[in-house]
Amino acid sequence: MSQRKNKVEENLGDGRVVRFGVSVPADLLREFDETISQIGMKRSKAIRLAMRNFLADRNWQCKEGNVVGTINIIYNHETRGIDEYLTEIQHEYLDIVLSNTHIHLDKEHCILIIIVKGSAKRVKELLDRVSSKKGVKQVRTVVSPIG
Numbered sequence: 001m002s003q004r005k006n007k008v009e010e011n012l013g014d015g016r017v018v019r020f021g022v023s024v025p026a027d028l029l030r031e032f033d034e035t036i037s038q039i040g041m042k043r044s045k046a047i048r049l050a051m052r053n054f055l056a057d058r059n060w061q062c063k064e065g066n067v068v069g070t071i072n073i074i075y076n077h078e079t080r081g082i083d084e085y086l087t088e089i090q091h092e093y094l095d096i097v098l099s100n101t102h103i104h105l106d107k108e109h110c111i112l113i114i115i116v117k118g119s120a121k122r123v124k125e126l127l128d129r130v131s132s133k134k135g136v137k138q139v140r141t142v143v144s145p146i147g
């Protein structure tokens, strides 16, 4: 039994294609199918792409070493203290914050793009602290490992 299992695991890296079943809410699947049909992509290809993007987005967070990239934060600037918080936290992370751009989107919302380079652990820490802050609507990262 365990010998068989090991054989299957060994084979997973050889480029072989496997099928698997997943459960998702019907409305999520409907929206997914509508979007991929608009861009002319098959479901399998879109799921492969989504999985690779997920891995690229997440893998750096569990690794040691250095990364480079951006943290894109959309927030409600009318939330009390948020602008001060987002400025002060960047001063706490001077070792990884290279620069930033702030754009006023509409009456309530701003996007802050922080350019980071350095310890993956520190970048993840900054990301977690910003993400949990009241008034922050969306946080997305484009981060890649470096040397």
Ligand code: NI
Pocket: 077, 102, 103, 104, 105, 109, 110, 111
């Ligand atoms: Ni603004």
